[in-house]
Amino acid sequence: MDVYGLTGGIGSGKSAAAEIFEDCGIPVVSADELSRVVVTPGSEGLGAVVAAFGEGVLDENGELNRRKLGAVVFKDPSLRQKLEAILHPRIRERFQDVLTTLAATGHKLVVYEVPLLFETGLDKQVKAVILVSAPEAQRIARVVARDKLTEPEVRARLAAQLDDASRRARAHFILENDKDLAHLKQQVLDLLPALRSGTIPRPAGEVKDAAPARPAVPPPPPPARPAASVPPRPPPLPKP
Numbered sequence: 232m233d234v235y236g237l238t239g240g241i242g243s244g245k246s247a248a249a250e251i252f253e254d255c256g257i258p259v260v261s262a263d264e265l266s267r268v269v270v271t272p273g274s275e276g277l278g279a280v281v282a283a284f285g286e287g288v289l290d291e292n293g294e295l296n297r298r299k300l301g302a303v304v305f306k307d308p309s310l311r312q313k314l315e316a317i318l319h320p321r322i323r324e325r326f327q328d329v330l331t332t333l334a335a336t337g338h339k340l341v342v343y344e345v346p347l348l349f350e351t352g353l354d355k356q357v358k359a360v361i362l363v364s365a366p367e368a369q370r371i372a373r374v375v376a377r378d379k380l381t382e383p384e385v386r387a388r389l390a391a392q393l394d395d396a397s398r399r400a401r402a403h404f405i406l407e408n409d410k411d412l413a414h415l416k417q418q419v420l421d422l423l424p425a426l427r428s429g430t431i432p433r434p435a436g437e438v439k440d441a442a443p444a445r446p447a448v449p450p451p452p453p454p455a456r457p458a459a460s461v462p463p464r465p466p467p468l469p470k471p
């Protein structure tokens with residue numbers, strides 16, 4: 232089964248692109264969603280988070296207070312790494328379970344939406360990387376408008392992620408999401424034949440760094456002068 236990684240910085244439009252893939256009948260698994268599944272109340276994952284960060288990260292219903300935990304871990308890289316060390320192996324395990332189920336139901340390809348695809352080295356394990364890209368200011372404005380995070384909170388997450396230029400250099404396909412959703416949708420539709428056939432271009436960074444390619448067919452030699460163009464020798468002069 233072919234796994235395509237879908238990634239991008241915060242607010243780039245990963246979920247928007249994921250929805251379009253799903254509308255096209257391609258299953259999408261979201262690492263953000265799995266990161267919620269592994270900390271549901273009563274789960275072993277939530278127990279591990281509480282053991283590491285204390286009961287203070289739970290709300291009155293015993294659920295993880297994600298905003299509170301986010302405020303803690305995005306201020307301190309060592310605490311963020313501590314949380315990632317708890318959650319990432321559990322997310323990976325869950326993903327393998329979902330993959331097994333999808334393969335058993337006859338699916339040939341799946342899109343895995345992972346914000347930290349490059350940061351976790353997962354880009355090396357997928358068939359190809361699809362990047363959703365948009366200018367930083369636009370991404371911040373979108374997330375703030377979504378009313379989920381404040382601008383300083385978004386900036387703190389940005390700081391914990393790879394920059395977009397590095398992502399662009401390493402992605403096989405780039406969806407430019409700096410216009411409306413119809414523009415994004417058209418790019419996803421244009422991408423489908425390549426994903427279905429497995430035709431993967433080289434990342435822009437690799438192409439730029441590579442030695443100039445030799446022409447596939449050497450240029451033809453210059454044409455030989457046609458014999459007919461040689462003026463005929465004049466007949467020998469009569470002997471005196």
Ligand SMILES: CC(C)(COP(=O)(O)OP(=O)(O)OC[C@H]1O[C@@H](n2cnc3c(N)ncnc32)[C@H](O)[C@@H]1O)[C@@H](O)C(=O)NCCC(=O)NCCS
Nearest residue numbers: 240241262263266297298300301315318346347388391392
């Ligand atoms: C800190 C948590 C509880 C905050 O939860 P919250 O509901 O506010 O955010 P959510 O999980 O929906 O993530 C929203 C976006 O934040 C960014 N983000 C999330 N985790 C991280 C991280 N560890 N590093 C950088 N950016 C991150 C991503 O762009 C993501 O799409 C949560 O993000 C979390 O558990 N993070 C650690 C797990 C992780 O690395 N998840 C990313 C998927 S691999």
Ligand SMILES: Nc1ncnc2c1ncn2[C@@H]1O[C@H](COP(=O)(O)OP(=O)(O)OP(=O)(O)O)[C@@H](O)[C@H]1O
Nearest residue numbers: 240241242243244245246247373377408410411412
């Ligand atoms: N092309 C677009 N035009 C207008 N709004 C958009 C566009 N793309 C995405 N949005 C909106 O911007 C917000 C962020 O998009 P989305 O949630 O898809 O990003 P994301 O990369 O999944 O974000 P996060 O990293 O926070 O999970 C959403 O409210 C979404 O509806």
